[in-house]
Amino acid sequence: MDAVEKANAERQRRWAKDQKIGEGTYAVVYKGREIATGRKVAIKKIKVGQFKDGLDMSAIREVKFLRELKHQNVIELLDVFSSKKNLNLVLEFLDTDLELVIKDRSLVFLPADIKSWMAMTFRGLEFCHRNFILHRDLKPNNLLIAADGQLKIADFGLARDFADPGYKMTCQVITRWYRPPELLFGCRYYSTAVDIWSVGCIFAELMLRTPYLPGESDMDQLKTIFRALGTPTEEDWPGHTKLPDYVPVGQFPKTPLRDLFTAASSDCLNLLSKCLIYDPRRRISAKDALNHPYFFAHPYPTHPSKLPKPAKKEENNVPLEEVDGNVEFSGSGPGVKANPPNKLKRKLSSEELGGRPVARRLDFTKS
Amino acid sequence: MAQRNGWLRGTIIRKSGPSTATNTRTNTPQVQNTGTIYGGGVKDPSGRTTEYFSMDDVCPVCKSDRYLNPKLRLLVSACYHKMCESCIDRLYTLGPAPCPMCGKILRKLAFTPQTFEDLGVEKEVAVRRRIAKEFNKRREDFPDLRSYNDYLEMVEDITFNLINDIDVPETEERIAQYRRENAAIIELNQKREEEYARYLQEQEEMERQERELRAQELRRLEEEEREEREKGKQAIIDKLETSDKDAVRLVAKSRLEAQRRASARASSSSGFGMPHSSASLLRSRAAQSTVVPDVPHVPLQDNWYAYDDMYKMRESYHDPVSDAVRRDRDGIMRAGGYMVEQAWERALRFAVAGLEIMPLSDAPSAVAEPMAIDSEGPVDVAMAAA
Numbered sequence: 152m153d154a155v156e157k158a159n160a161e162r163q164r165r166w167a168k169d170q171k172i173g174e175g176t177y178a179v180v181y182k183g184r185e186i187a188t189g190r191k192v193a194i195k196k197i198k199v200g201q202f203k204d205g206l207d208m209s210a211i212r213e214v215k216f217l218r219e220l221k222h223q224n225v226i227e228l229l230d231v232f233s234s235k236k237n238l239n240l241v242l243e244f245l246d247t248d249l250e251l252v253i254k255d256r257s258l259v260f261l262p263a264d265i266k267s268w269m270a271m272t273f274r275g276l277e278f279c280h281r282n283f284i285l286h287r288d289l290k291p292n293n294l295l296i297a298a299d300g301q302l303k304i305a306d307f308g309l310a311r312d313f314a315d316p317g318y319k320m321t322c323q324v325i326t327r328w329y330r331p332p333e334l335l336f337g338c339r340y341y342s343t344a345v346d347i348w349s350v351g352c353i354f355a356e357l358m359l360r361t362p363y364l365p366g367e368s369d370m371d372q373l374k375t376i377f378r379a380l381g382t383p384t385e386e387d388w389p390g391h392t393k394l395p396d397y398v399p400v401g402q403f404p405k406t407p408l409r410d411l412f413t414a415a416s417s418d419c420l421n422l423l424s425k426c427l428i429y430d431p432r433r434r435i436s437a438k439d440a441l442n443h444p445y446f447f448a449h450p451y452p453t454h455p456s457k458l459p460k461p462a463k464k465e466e467n468n469v470p471l472e473e474v475d476g477n478v479e480f481s482g483s484g485p486g487v488k489a490n491p492p493n494k495l496k497r498k499l500s501s502e503e504l505g506g507r508p509v510a511r512r513l514d515f516t517k518s
Numbered sequence: 519m520a521q522r523n524g525w526l527r528g529t530i531i532r533k534s535g536p537s538t539a540t541n542t543r544t545n546t547p548q549v550q551n552t553g554t555i556y557g558g559g560v561k562d563p564s565g566r567t568t569e570y571f572s573m574d575d576v577c578p579v580c581k582s583d584r585y586l587n588p589k590l591r592l593l594v595s596a597c598y599h600k601m602c603e604s605c606i607d608r609l610y611t612l613g614p615a616p617c618p619m620c621g622k623i624l625r626k627l628a629f630t631p632q633t634f635e636d637l638g639v640e641k642e643v644a645v646r647r648r649i650a651k652e653f654n655k656r657r658e659d660f661p662d663l664r665s666y667n668d669y670l671e672m673v674e675d676i677t678f679n680l681i682n683d684i685d686v687p688e689t690e691e692r693i694a695q696y697r698r699e700n701a702a703i704i705e706l707n708q709k710r711e712e713e714y715a716r717y718l719q720e721q722e723e724m725e726r727q728e729r730e731l732r733a734q735e736l737r738r739l740e741e742e743e744r745e746e747r748e749k750g751k752q753a754i755i756d757k758l759e760t761s762d763k764d765a766v767r768l769v770a771k772s773r774l775e776a777q778r779r780a781s782a783r784a785s786s787s788s789g790f791g792m793p794h795s796s797a798s799l800l801r802s803r804a805a806q807s808t809v810v811p812d813v814p815h816v817p818l819q820d821n822w823y824a825y826d827d828m829y830k831m832r833e834s835y836h837d838p839v840s841d842a843v844r845r846d847r848d849g850i851m852r853a854g855g856y857m858v859e860q861a862w863e864r865a866l867r868f869a870v871a872g873l874e875i876m877p878l879s880d881a882p883s884a885v886a887e888p889m890a891i892d893s894e895g896p897v898d899v900a901m902a903a904a
Contacts, residue, residue, distance in 0.1 A: 223819065263812065270815055277818065281822060283860075283867075313860065313861065313864055314856075315839065315861060316837070316839050316842070316843045316858055316861050317839060317840065317842045317843055333853065333855060338850070338853065338854035340843070340850065340854045341854040342855040342856050342857055343860075344855040345855075378585065389849060389852065389853065390849030390850065390852050390853030391853045393849060393850055393853065394850060394853055394854070395850075410588055410589075411588070430855070431853075431854060431855020432852065432855050432857065434855070438817075438818075438823075441818060442817050446815040446817070447814065447815050450812070451813060451814050451815065452812065452813075453812055454810045454811070454813065456810050457812075
């Protein structure tokens with residue numbers, strides 16, 4: 152056994168693999184723990200050998216960037232080791248993701264909760280961007296939430312570092328609903344602004360509790376965007392008609408965001424609109440977003456430990472604080488609550504029917 | 519749309535009084551509180567109507583949907599068919615016209631806002647409302663239970679017929695006959711009901727006042743308690759000053775006294791504590807906020823940008839590699855948001871990134887203080903042609 156193998160075996164011994172949690176196209180995820188401390192971890196076993204060119208690209212990207220990034224709001228890669236033919240990534244174990252939180256209809260979001268999630272997202276993203284890394288796959292699904300409520304950016308399988316001048320990047324990145332218009336137009340030279348657009352879509356989704364721009368195909372995505380935000384003019388976005396895949400998709404008028412986001416504060420909408428500016432050069436940067444007045448205004452962002460979280464299903468003895476977080480609250484500011492589908496907006500109470508109950512009260516005891 | 523089409527509605531919109539405020543409200547696709555132009559609809563106790571609204575709304579006449587027209591507002595005709603405001607304007611502005619679905623002659627003003635998702639429910643509520651207004655006899659108006667039950671049976675029959683459009687003219691005749699026969703008793707019962715409503719209102723008002731009084735009382739008690747505590751403190755200090763007893767004992771004694779007072783107060787006030795309403799659920803989150811307070815936003819939690827004075831970006835660099843980007847005649851790279859400045863910044867940043875990091879401690883020439891780079895001011899790094 153040579154020195155490398157020895158070191159690897161030593162590393163491997165530090166971690167124990169438990170049951171399987173999930174499976175993706177190129178990896179299987181197991182729950183695991185650190186043997187010395189009992190700390191919960193997630194072990195991502197990369198499938199090797201299926202690909203002609205060796206390791207899958209996204210695995211390489213993930214290791215390459217996560218090895219370097221260490222931040223409160225970015226998932227931590229604890230260790231990498233190989234077993235037999237497989238590559239194993241040991242990652243921080245995180246309970247849930249933002250998508251599950253958004254979809255859990257029993258949860259009520261306060262404006263302060265949304266502010267807190269946004270601040271953590273921007274902080275994590277700013278950290279990636281300051282290190283000249285584009286994430287390129289931001290979506291609620293990839294924003295994981297730790298037990299203490301901290302939001303962490305995960306899945307760096309599509310990430311890449313900043314291209315050198317004149318080098319092309321692929322435009323087939325970012326999940327469609329969160330993909331910015333410049334990528335849909337096939338632009339091969341882009342910047343950090345692509346991630347900001349995704350964050351803008353997530354921001355809107357947090358308020359709407361439903362995807363903001365759900366296009367059915369790449370063409371339809373453009374249409375959906377323009378329908379929501381108006382077709383850009385040459386003035387809004389200089390040069391966009393010259394992009395490789397540019398196609399005119401029709402003229403849509405601009406509608407104010409206020410029409411859709413009726414309950415949002417004005418600086419909230421201001422930040423949202425700055426994230427969704429067509430011209431990527433004018434789109435707000437993560438650093439500027441963090442200094443936006445929205446984050447400083449009242450209410451203060453909710454402390455991460457108090458953010459709403461879906462109740463765990465396996466455990467019956469859910470901690471009280473978690474249940475409390477899910478309670479409907481009609482305190483300061485308008486809460487955003489998802490409507491249960493197909494439910495009547497109003498319940499009929501007897502007072503509405505002219506002050507007396509209509510249901511028949513038949514009493515046959517005496518007759 | 520609603521505002522732009524205002525002139526089409528002519529006098530109607532002006533009749534509605536302070537309509538500007540309500541109109542802006544109408545523009546938001548939300549559950550709307552309106553009822554300015556189109557009367558009817560199901561009102562809640564405060565006299566407002568809440569409109570049913572869904573993302574899947576489609577006008578059955580013009581097929582326009584919520585996506586094409588976010589301000590789409592569907593109204594219900596007297597024959598319980600839905601159509602959007604612009605269709606109503608188009609079809610009925612020139613006077614009564616047939617319904618596009620069933621052919622019944624309709625008028626513009628007879629359209630009502632929709633409250634319930636199911637139009638069947640909408641119709642039933644309207645019918646029941648109308649019937650309940652006139653068939654308002656009570657148990658006291660009948661000699662025995664049997665006849666009261668017969669009466670209820672008849673009312674239910676009539677209601678059922680109206681809802682399901684069975685023998686409508688006959689049923690209407692029955693209603694008219696009933697009205698003629700019982701005019702006096704209907705009026706009497708109506709008066710009774712009004713009285714009852716007034717009574718309820720008074721009751722509510724009283725309850726509210728009581729709550730306020732209780733809150734005042736609580737505030738007063740709190741104030742008293744605070745004063746007492748202060749007095750107690752002062753007393754201890756005075757005693758310590760004047761008497762020659764053991765200080766520890768004195769303090770313990772007065773503390774015990776304060777405790778006794780507090781417990782007595784608690785037992786007396788617990789009798790009428792705040793009413794436990796549904797607010798107990800709502801309070802839980804508020805209670806949490808006292809455990810972990812929310813803190814003001816801090817943009818960045820490290821001092822990364824404090825090092826910004828390590829270098830100064832120039833306007834431009836001699837950089838043949840990025841020539842293509844800078845010349846970018848078609849603006850393709852510009853439109854995609856690629857910025858050469860960011861590439862330059864990256865190169866500079868990487869060049870200076872490690873300058874202040876201390877050498878490893880086990881290195882032979884470990885230096886205690888950081889390199890004196892910042893004392894010399896910003897370093898102007900010239901970009902080497904990479």
